[in-house]
Amino acid sequence: MKTKILKSVLPVFAMVLAAGLAFANDANTFSDPDYYNNPLIPGVQVITSGVDCPTSGKNPCLYNGFQVYDDMNLTVEKRFD
Numbered sequence: 001m002k003t004k005i006l007k008s009v010l011p012v013f014a015m016v017l018a019a020g021l022a023f024a025n026d027a028n029t030f031s032d033p034d035y036y037n038n039p040l041i042p043g044v045q046v047i048t049s050g051v052d053c054p055t056s057g058k059n060p061c062l063y064n065g066f067q068v069y070d071d072m073n074l075t076v077e078k079r080f081d
Contacts, residue, residue: 036066037074044072051078 034047051068053061061068061078070076 032070034061034063034078035069035072035074036063037069038064038066044074053078 034051035044036047037044047063047068051061051063053068068078070078
């Protein structure tokens with residue numbers, strides 16, 4: 001009797017647990033915004049979405065063709081080494 005109940009309840013519990021953990025892991029969250037400077041727009045622009053960063057080499061990250069920075073003062077270039 002215990003085995004029959006355990007065999008029917010355990011898969012349901014595993015599915016509920018997996019669904020709950022899937023919502024807890026939000027991989028698309030951007031914790032820190034990035035910045036760039038478009039000379040045609042006054043001020044520093046904030047990027048809240050993803051940027052076009054190469055996955056290899058020491059090439060800079062770009063957003064609409066502009067260099068992306070990690071800080072608002074535009075001193076630390078965003079790079080993925």
